Amino acid sequence: EIVLTQSPATLSLSPGERATLSCGASQTISRNFLAWYQQKPGLAPRLLIYDVFRRATGIPDRFSGSGSGTDFTLTISRLEPEDFAVYYCQQYVNSPLTFGGGTKVEIK
Amino acid sequence: QVQLVQSGAEVAKPGASVRVSCKASGYTFIDYYMLWVRQAPGQGLEWMGWINPKSGGTNYAQKFKGRITMTRDTSISTAYMELSSLTSDDTAVYYCMRVPCLISICSPQNWFDPWGQGTLVTVSS
Numbered sequence: 001e002i003v004l005t006q007s008p009a010t011l012s013l014s015p016g017e018r019a020t021l022s023c024g025a026s027q028t029i030s031r032n033f034l035a036w037y038q039q040k041p042g043l044a045p046r047l048l049i050y051d052v053f054r055r056a057t058g059i060p061d062r063f064s065g066s067g068s069g070t071d072f073t074l075t076i077s078r079l080e081p082e083d084f085a086v087y088y089c090q091q092y093v094n095s096p097l098t099f100g101g102g103t104k105v106e107i108k
Numbered sequence: 109q110v111q112l113v114q115s116g117a118e119v120a121k122p123g124a125s126v127r128v129s130c131k132a133s134g135y136t137f138i139d140y141y142m143l144w145v146r147q148a149p150g151q152g153l154e155w156m157g158w159i160n161p162k163s164g165g166t167n168y169a170q171k172f173k174g175r176i177t178m179t180r181d182t183s184i185s186t187a188y189m190e191l192s193s194l195t196s197d198d199t200a201v202y203y204c205m206r207v208p209c210l211i212s213i214c215s216p217q218n219w220f221d222p223w224g225q226g227t228l229v230t231v232s233s
């Protein structure tokens with residue numbers, strides 16, 4: 001099973017700042033099979049990024065994904081008020097599918 | 109518009125079973141794998157398994173084998189997830205979700221969009 005470790009657990013930032021979220025994998029994730037989701041309280045997760053860097057339909061370009069191998073990053077270039085939420089990474093190269101533990105982006 | 113609408117919140121006693129439904133609309137139900145994950149209160153996401161709505165074939169996470177059953181009713185475009193022998197550790201929000209491409213070209217190991225709205229299952233005596 002591939003274990004995904006997200007850091008930091010909590011990121012305290014102000015609107016307008018840049019957010020950098022990390023996702024580390026216990027094994028190499030090949031074929032770019034990594035996605036990112038955003039979850040707000042009481043709602044289902046929403047797909048942001050798939051295949052490491054491809055933005056899902058309707059996702060603003062302030063969200064970007066990068067990385068390879070075992071180290072991946074989600075960057076929010078300039079935080080908007082609606083971006084304060086929890087973010088999860090997910091790998092789909094191996095079964096079982098696994099998710100990271102999440103990074104909470106909170107208002108400083 | 110692709111939509112997954114799940115059944116309402118459930119309260120179940122320890123040892124009992126619960127069945128959650130997921131009604132699909134806006135696409136051909138039998139052409140896309142459906143998966144289930146759960147999220148315990150304040151916790152992360154846990155994959156439970158998938159069903160091929162066309163064939164009825166399933167694959168379950170090892171952790172749930174023996175007490176999980178995924179089925180579907182193609183006549184009403186609805187998938188079901190039943191979990192038995194419930195304990196308090198099964199208290200969670202359960203989500204269904206669809207893979208992004210046709211069964212004929214797509215693995216069930218994939219990213220997911222859309223997701224159902226979630227169903228809270230509370231196990232309590």
